[in-house]
Structure formats: structure tokens, C-alpha cells
Amino acid sequence: MRVVVAEDLFLLRDGLTRLLAAHDFEIAAAVDTAPRLLTALLEHRPDVAVVDVRLPPSFADDGLQAALAARRQVPGLPVLLLSQYVEQLYAREMLADQAGAVGYLLKDRVFNDDQFVDAIRTVARGGTVMDPDVVAKLLGRRSRDEPITRLTARELEVLELMAEGRSNAAIAQRLYVSEKAVGKHTSSIFIKLGLAQSEDDNRRVLAVLAYLNA
Amino acid sequence: MWLVLKMLWKSLARILRKLGWGALLVPVAAMGIALFGLHLWTAAAVVLALILWVWRPAAAAALVPVTMVAAGIAGLAVASAAPQWQGGWAARTLSVSVTGKGSLYVISPQQQVKAAQAQWVALLPGAPPPVSISALPAGPAKVCLPPGAAKGFPPPGPALGSPPPGPALGSPPPGPAQVFVGPPGALHPVPLNKVFARGPCKPVGWVVIAQRGPRFVPPGWWDGRVLVPLALILLTLGLWLAPRTMVGVVDRAATLVQRLRQHMRENRWGVLLVPVTLFGLTVFGVRPWTVAMVIAAVIVAVKWPKVAADLVPVTLAAFALYGFEIASKWQATPWFATPAAFANPQQYGAVLVDSRQTALLAGAEASVLLALGAWLVPRTIGAHLRTMFSPEPDGGLAGQVQRLTESRGHVINAATTELRRIERDLHDGAQARLVALGMSLRAVERMLPASPQAALALVAEARETSLRALSDLRSLVRGIYPPVLADRGLGHAIQALALDTPMPTELDISLPGRPPAPVESACYFAVAEALANAVKHSGARRVHVRVEHAKGMLRIEVTDDGVGGADLTRGTGLSGIERRLGTFDGILAVSSPPGGPTMIVMEVPCALSSQKTSSS
Numbered sequence: 001m002r003v004v005v006a007e008d009l010f011l012l013r014d015g016l017t018r019l020l021a022a023h024d025f026e027i028a029a030a031v032d033t034a035p036r037l038l039t040a041l042l043e044h045r046p047d048v049a050v051v052d053v054r055l056p057p058s059f060a061d062d063g064l065q066a067a068l069a070a071r072r073q074v075p076g077l078p079v080l081l082l083s084q085y086v087e088q089l090y091a092r093e094m095l096a097d098q099a100g101a102v103g104y105l106l107k108d109r110v111f112n113d114d115q116f117v118d119a120i121r122t123v124a125r126g127g128t129v130m131d132p133d134v135v136a137k138l139l140g141r142r143s144r145d146e147p148i149t150r151l152t153a154r155e156l157e158v159l160e161l162m163a164e165g166r167s168n169a170a171i172a173q174r175l176y177v178s179e180k181a182v183g184k185h186t187s188s189i190f191i192k193l194g195l196a197q198s199e200d201d202n203r204r205v206l207a208v209l210a211y212l213n214a
Numbered sequence: 215m216w217l218v219l220k221m222l223w224k225s226l227a228r229i230l231r232k233l234g235w236g237a238l239l240v241p242v243a244a245m246g247i248a249l250f251g252l253h254l255w256t257a258a259a260v261v262l263a264l265i266l267w268v269w270r271p272a273a274a275a276a277l278v279p280v281t282m283v284a285a286g287i288a289g290l291a292v293a294s295a296a297p298q299w300q301g302g303w304a305a306r307t308l309s310v311s312v313t314g315k316g317s318l319y320v321i322s323p324q325q326q327v328k329a330a331q332a333q334w335v336a337l338l339p340g341a342p343p344p345v346s347i348s349a350l351p352a353g354p355a356k357v358c359l360p361p362g363a364a365k366g367f368p369p370p371g372p373a374l375g376s377p378p379p380g381p382a383l384g385s386p387p388p389g390p391a392q393v394f395v396g397p398p399g400a401l402h403p404v405p406l407n408k409v410f411a412r413g414p415c416k417p418v419g420w421v422v423i424a425q426r427g428p429r430f431v432p433p434g435w436w437d438g439r440v441l442v443p444l445a446l447i448l449l450t451l452g453l454w455l456a457p458r459t460m461v462g463v464v465d466r467a468a469t470l471v472q473r474l475r476q477h478m479r480e481n482r483w484g485v486l487l488v489p490v491t492l493f494g495l496t497v498f499g500v501r502p503w504t505v506a507m508v509i510a511a512v513i514v515a516v517k518w519p520k521v522a523a524d525l526v527p528v529t530l531a532a533f534a535l536y537g538f539e540i541a542s543k544w545q546a547t548p549w550f551a552t553p554a555a556f557a558n559p560q561q562y563g564a565v566l567v568d569s570r571q572t573a574l575l576a577g578a579e580a581s582v583l584l585a586l587g588a589w590l591v592p593r594t595i596g597a598h599l600r601t602m603f604s605p606e607p608d609g610g611l612a613g614q615v616q617r618l619t620e621s622r623g624h625v626i627n628a629a630t631t632e633l634r635r636i637e638r639d640l641h642d643g644a645q646a647r648l649v650a651l652g653m654s655l656r657a658v659e660r661m662l663p664a665s666p667q668a669a670l671a672l673v674a675e676a677r678e679t680s681l682r683a684l685s686d687l688r689s690l691v692r693g694i695y696p697p698v699l700a701d702r703g704l705g706h707a708i709q710a711l712a713l714d715t716p717m718p719t720e721l722d723i724s725l726p727g728r729p730p731a732p733v734e735s736a737c738y739f740a741v742a743e744a745l746a747n748a749v750k751h752s753g754a755r756r757v758h759v760r761v762e763h764a765k766g767m768l769r770i771e772v773t774d775d776g777v778g779g780a781d782l783t784r785g786t787g788l789s790g791i792e793r794r795l796g797t798f799d800g801i802l803a804v805s806s807p808p809g810g811p812t813m814i815v816m817e818v819p820c821a822l823s824s825q826k827t828s829s830s
Contacts, residue, residue, distance in 0.1 A: 060701035085688055087698050088713035089706060108684050111677050140716050 001124060004046040005030040006037040006063055007082075008055050012107075016050060019110070023117045034062035041070040041077065048124035052107075053083040053090065064090055075099055078123045082107050086133045088141075092213055095128070100202050103129035103165070122165055128205045129165035138163065138212040147193050155192075158185040163208050235458065236274030239263040242281050245448075282452025289445025290578060294571045446538065446577050453585035483594050484522030487511045490529050493583075496561050497533065523594040530587030537562055537580020543573050617796075624793040636690065643686035651679045699738050703728045707738050708759060715745050715757070722760040727822030729768055733798050737770060737818065740791040740802070744772040744814045747787060752776025752812055763822055768800075770816045778810035791816070 003025045007013040010032075017027050029040040033056045041049055049070075055063040067079045080103035081094065094102045103123040109131065110116050119129040130138075139160065142148045151159060154175075161171045168186065172179040186204070190197050193211055198204045230237065243263035246256040267274040491504075491511040498504050515522040540562055559568035562576040563583075601612070654676040661669040691697065699707035705723045712719035728734065741759060748757045754776030761770050782788050782804050792802040800818030 054697070054701070084684075085692065085697050087710050089698065089702075089710040092713070108681050111681060137714055141713065142716075 002026045002028045002046045004028050004040045004044055004049040006051040008032045019113055034066040038066045038070055048078040048120055050080050053081050076101050080120055080123045086131050088137050091134045095209055100128050100206055101126045104134060105131045106133060127165055127202050130163055132164055135160050135163040142212060150192050155185050155189050159189050165205050234271045234275060235278055236267045236271040238278045239267055239274045245285055279452040279456040282448045286445045286449030286452060289441050290574045293442045294574050446581050449578060449581040450585050453582060454588050483526055484515045484519035486526045487515045487522040490526055493563055496563055520598060527587040527590040527594060530583045534580040534584035537576050540567055541573050541577025621796045625797050639690050644683045647679050647683035651676050699734060704734045704737055708741050711742055711745060717749055718756040720758045724762045727824050729820045729822055733818055733820045736794045740816055743787045743791050748774040766819055768818045768820050772814045774812050776810050776812055778806040778812050779808050780804055780806035780812045
């Protein structure tokens with residue numbers, strides 16, 4: 001799987017490429033600025049890009065802007081953004097095109113390399129991965145919302161994991177329940193939130209995120 | 215009365231502020247029409263003034279005092295040059311016409327000229343006429359004058375007096391105006407109302423109606439009573455306006471003015487009292503009381519500089535009024551004689567007043583004095599009154615200094631407190647965790663050869679610790695300077711805040727640029743605090759945030775539909791915001807009646823940088 005890495009700090013860039021190489025990723029390019037990132041994305045068309053939100057030249061959200069620009073030219077180009085902090089505002093901007101194949105994680109998540117690599121693969125497959133912090137914030141905003149308060153504690157847990165981008169199987173594994181039980185919970189959630197049911201994991205995640213984001 | 219004047223002045227000032235000083239150029243130019251009549255060049259001056267005001271308002275503004283001063287001087291010049299007495303005669307020139315077959319003859323002591331060829335004839339109402347006109351042949355000839363030509367002269371009537379003996383030469387009788395009709399040799403007087411018939415006539419020449427007498431013929435209402443006062447007012451206004459509108463010129467002379475100002479600030483305006491009283495010496499001569507005045511001025515200027523400063527404009531105004539009084543004598547005096555009014559030539563400043571011209575010059579000098587006095591009023595009396603009547607911290611420089619000192623104190627305190635908090639957070643948080651991390655890693659080093667399994671557990675623990683350290687640092691950074699604010703500016707940062715607020719938050723943000731970073735940060739935390747309050751205390755269902763920038767003022771409103779009762783004096787949150795905004799001369803106002811709604815308004819004066827915030 002070919003991957004482009006964008007990170008301005010040498011130590012982190014080096015660490016990331018090593019980690020990805022160790023997990024059998026092919027590093028198409030490792031760049032340190034937003035303009036180079038945009039060039040690399042358009043030139044290499046990687047299977048997935050791992051991008052730091054804050055990049056030179058202005059050290060603002062240049063990485064995000066470059067990724068969004070690339071996705072405007074290549075719709076659905078899989079991008080996983082990494083950041084020292086997460087903002088709902090940025091998550092919203094990435095999800096706006098409804099194309100999926102995006103991820104938004106705290107840099108800390110790199111520490112758990114198995115989960116991190118899983119997330120990259122999910123995004124590469126066209127899935128959506130949101131950091132638990134983002135999801136917690138989305139739910140926090142909705143905490144006074146009528147439909148959400150009607151969810152049971154377990155359903156809320158399932159909703160959170162679903163919003164993070166996990167499949168039914170992954171949720172089942174995480175919560176130590178059967179996949180069937182998870183399926184029951186998800187359909188209950190969809191009914192309570194008034195969302196259209198969908199068998200496709202990816203579209204399901206997008207529907208949930210769209211609901212929480214609304 | 216005073217109130218009405220004040221309101222008038224205020225509305226006038228508002229209009230002027232809106233239109234700019236340059237707008238004054240148009241009415242000033244229009245005065246040219248009033249002064250010189252409607253000509254092509256006076257009309258053109260008005261049009262030019264209009265164009266200049268529209269295209270180059272600054273240049274128009276600079277020209278206003280120049281034209282005012284020029285118009286004032288021109289008015290004075292016109293007044294001083296206008297012949298009010300011509301050889302002792304008040305004269306009007308009229309066109310005269312005749313109908314019928316007759317010719318009009320002019321008979322003067324010197325010659326008899328046919329009026330059709332004559333340049334002038336003279337009718338002398340109310341006085342012995344040295345000349346007369348006659349129409350030939352005697353009979354139905356009519357002499358026509360324009361309507362109102364005989365106005366101001368004794369009315370013609372039946373009492374014409376006795377006819378002159380023979381031709382109207384020699385010593386004619388006293389009495390009202392007469393016209394003699396008849397062949398030269400057999401002229402007989404005809405009442406004016408009979409001769410001066412109406413109706414279309416053929417112009418044949420001009421008649422100068424003149425009158426000589428003991429009484430002074432006043433000049434017209436316009437040039438006699440209005441011209442000179444108007445000229446003096448214009449001169450005064452122009453000189454007073456000059457420093458306001460001629461900014462460019464003032465800029466050029468800035469160094470000189472600066473030095474003068476510095477000097478004046480150090481020595482106070484009171485010093486001026488001495489030269490001003492010395493001026494009085496020139497006006498009233500060296501007398502015991504004038505010398506005493508100068509000595510008193512020196513004493514007052516040294517001992518009570520403030521009182522001396524206040525006296526300067528008052529004295530100047532008094533001298534100016536006296537100067538105007540001198541100038542008013544211009545009218546009462548024929549130019550060809552040294553009249554009684556100027557029998558004792560008088561010194562007024564640099565001018566020796568001994569004629570009409572020098573009287574007007576003295577008036578101009580008085581204008582300069584009055585303008586200087588008026589300019590000094592807000593710097594002396596006005597300033598003292600202000601400090602006297604507004605001792606509260608809001609007014610004056612002293613108040614501002616006090617406020618700045620206070621806010622600087624707050625800033626230093628706040629910054630120190632903030633630094634301590636950061637230090638403590640780092641010490642107890644990230645630093646402690648990094649120490650723990652190092653210890654764990656050291657333990658792993660030792661354990662690894664002996665019991666790899668236990669070492670593995672320790673490594674997991676170490677990783678957990680590093681995660682916590684990162685999390686600590688993240689929240690610390692957020693409290694110092696939120697990354698989204700650094701990345702995107704205030705608008706987006708407030709958007710992000712709204713997204714993190716667990717309550718429907720409506721936004722109405724219109725910011726064409728970015729405020730300075732410190733203002734942005736203060737406003738961000740202010741909005742964050744206001745939103746947090748709304749969530750915690752108000753019980754509101756929704757909250758509205760409105761951000762706009764207009765006229766150099768950033769205005770933020772946070773309104774919720776909660777229960778109200780928020781109080782600036784209770785709790786530290788809002789007053790903390792107020793102090794922080796106060797650093798930038800910003801203000802915070804809270805309107806929160808019991809029962810709601812609560813509205814928090816923040817206003818900070820600041821400019822926006824042109825940099826656009828990126829679109830979301």
C-alpha cells in the first residue's frame with residue numbers, strides 16, 4: 001500500500017515512516033511542507049496520505065488546507081489527518097464532501113501502532129475514522145438533544161464506537177459482545193435517531209457523523 | 215436661548231463633520247456673487263469651489279481659510295476704496311431718454327450741449343442746480359428715468375418753488391429737484407413727476423443726479439452696514455479655521471510648531487499676558503494705569519500662571535472689540551478730509567489710525583487678535599474648566615493616566631498569575647509524568663534481562679504515562695493560546711467554540727480581517743467565558759453570538775434566552791474579562807434583568823488587518 005507522509009518535525013516524520021515501513025507500507029513520499037504535500041499527493045496519487053494538520057509555511061492549518069485542495073482535485077483521495085489537538089470545526093470541514101475516506105486522529109494515537117495502522121487501512125479502503133475525542137465532543141454538543149437522551153448507556157457506547165468509524169465486528173470485539181447484539185443495538189439507535197438503515201458500514205458511519213454534526 | 219445656540223452649533227458641527235471643512239468653500243465662494251454681483255467669473259468661482267470640494271476635499275478644506283481671509287481683506291479693500299463722497303456730492307448715474315420730436319439739451323454754466331451727444335447732465339434735487347436740461351422744442355417732450363431713480367431725494371411735488379429768473383444760470387433758488395424745459399433762453403421749470411414720465415423712451419444720454427448737503431448720504435445698505443462687518447467676520451473665521459483645515463501646511467511647519475508648543479507647554483500660556491498688555495500700551499499710550507497693568511501682568515504670569523493664561527484670551531477679546539470700534543469709524547469720514555474723528559491720530563498696535571484706510575487696517579489687526587484669543591480659549595479657560603468640573607477619572611488626561619495605570623497593574627498581575635498557573639500545571643502535570651516516564655524506562659532497563667514479562671507491563675505503563683503528559687500539555691496550550699485561534703483567527707475560533715458548546719449556538723460573524731493577536735485572544739476568552747456562563751448558569755435553550763467590526767470598533771454580543779440575573783460584580787469570570795478588555799480600552803456591558811434575557815456586549819477599539827480569514 002503506497003502512502004504519502006507529511007510532517008514537518010524530522011523526528012516524527014522519521015518515526016512515522018519507520019512505523020509504516022514496519023507494517024509493510026510503501027512510502028511514496030515523505031514531505032515537510034504543505035505545498036510539497038499537495039504536489040506529492042497529485043503526483044503520486046497514493047493509496048492513503050498521513051498528514052499533520054499544522055505545517056509550514058504559515059504553521060497554521062496548512063496541512064488540512066492542502067489535503068482539502070487535493071481532495072477537491074482528486075475526489076475521495078484517502079487522507080488521515082494527525083494533530084496535537086482536535087477541533088470539531090476541522091472534522092466538519094473534512095466530512096463536508098460526504099465522500100468518506102477521511103480520518104482525523106490525535107497524534108497520541110500513533111502510540112498504539114496496531115490501532116493506528118488499522119485506522120490507516122480503514123481510511124485507505126474508503127472508511128471514516130474519527131478520534132474518540134472528536135466523537136466525545138460531538139456527543140457533548142448533543143447531550144441535551146432529545147433523541148440522544150433516549151439511547152441506553154450501551155447504545156451510546158455503540159454509537160460512539162460507530163462514530164469513530166468502527167465496523168460491527170470491531171465494535172463487538174471491543175465491547176466483548178456478539179456481532180449480532182451489536183447489530184441489534186445499531187438498528188435500535190437508527191430507529192431512535194430517525195436515520196435510514198444501511199447495511200454498508202461506511203455509509204452508516206457517515207450517516208451517524210452527519211447526524212451528530214448537524 | 216443658550217440651549218438653542220448650543221443645539222444649532224452642534225447640528226452645524228455635525229453637518230460640517232459629515233461634509234468636511236471643504237464644504238465651506240462653496241458658500242464662501244458664493245459670497246463673491248454677493249460682493250461683486252452675478253458675473254461669469256463669480257459664478258465660475260462657485261462652480262470651481264463645488265468641483266474642488268467633490269474631487270479634492272482636503273485641498274478645498276485648506277483653501278477655505280485662505281479664501282475667507284482673502285475675501286475679508288478684499289471686502290475691507292473695497293470698503294476703503296469705495297467713493298462715498300465725490301467732490302462733496304452723492305451721485306447716481308442714470309440713463310435718460312426722451313420721446314417726441316424734441317431734443318434734450320443740457321445747460322451748464324460752461325456750455326450747452328445737446329443731450330443726445332452729451333455724456334452726462336446733472337440734476338440737482340434739493341439744491342441749487344448749477345446745470346439743467348432743456349428739451350427742444352418746448353412742448354410734449356418727455357424725459358424718462360428708470361423707475362425709482364429719484365428715490366431718496368426730496369419728493370417732487372407741487373411745491374416746486376419759484377421759477378428761476380431767466381435761464382437757470384446765476385443763482386438758482388433753493389428747493390427740491392427741478393427740471394427746466396424750454397428753449398435755451400426761455401427755460402421754465404417743470405415738476406419732476408411731469409417730466410419723468412413712464413413708457414418706452416429712446417435713450418439719449420446719461421444723467422448724473424447728485425446731491426450736496428450738510429448730511430452724509432449713507433452708502434447702500436449692503437456695502438455700508440454689511441460689507442465691513444462681514445469682511446471682519448470672514449477674516450476672523452478664516453484665521454481661526456486656518457490651523458484646523460490647513461493640516462498639510464501645518465505638517466510642514468511641524469518642527470517649528472512642535473518647538474513652540476514644547477516651549478509653551480513648559481511656560482504655560484500665561485507668559486503671553488505680558489506681550490498682550492504691552493500691546494495695550496501701544497493702544498492707550500504710556501500712562502500710569504497702563505504701566506501698572508503691565509507690571510500686574512508680569513506678577514500674575516509669574517505667581518499665578520493659570521490665572522494669567524485665562525486672562526490672555528479675555529484681554530485679547532477686549533482689545534479686539536476696541537479695534538473693531540476704531541474700524542467702525544471708517545464710515546463716518548470722507549476720504550478727502552481729515553475729519554474730526556481722526557483729529558487725534560491714534561495708535562492701534564502696529565497701525566496709526568488717522569484715516570479710513572488705517573481704521574480698517576486696525577480692524578483687520580483686531581480680527582487677528584480675536585482669532586488668537588478664540589484659539590486660546592479651549593487651551594486656557596476651557597482646559598481649566600474641564601479639570602475643574604470633571605475631576606472623576608473619566609475626564610481629561612489625568613483620568614486616562616489613572617485608568618492606564620490601573621489597567622497596566624491588572625495586566626501585570628494577570629500575566630504573573632497566568633505564568634504561575636502555567637508553571638504549576640507544567641510542574642504537577644507534564645513534568646511529573648516525564649519524570650515518572652524516565653523512572654519507568656530505567657526500571658525496564660534493569661528488569662529486561664531478568665524478567666521480560668514484567669518489563670513489558672512497565673513499558674505499557676510508560677506509554678500510558680506519556681499519553682497523559684501529552685494530554686496535560688494539550689489542555690495547557692489550549693488555555694494559553696487556542697491553536698484554532700492561531701490557525702484561523704477569531705471568527706473561526708468562535709465557530710469552534712460554538713461547536714464545543716453543548717447548546718444550540720447561533721452565529722452572526724462579520725469580520726473582514728483579523729484584529730491584532732492580543733485583542734483576538736482577549737475576545738476569544740471573553741466569548742468562551744460568556745458561553746460557559748450561559749451553559750452553567752442561565753438555563754438558556756439557545757445562545758446567539760454576534761461579531762462585527764465597524765468604525766474602528768470590534769463589537770461582540772452574546773445573548774441567551776435564559777433566566778438572567780448575571781452580575782458583573784459577582785464572581786470573577788465577567789470582571790476578569792472586563793479587566794482584560796480594559797487593557798485595550800475595551801468595555802464590557804451586561805444587561806441581565808431577572809427573568810432574562812442576558813446580553814453581554816463587548817466593544818474593543820481596534821483596526822483589522824487586511825488579511826482575510828480563510829473560508830470555511
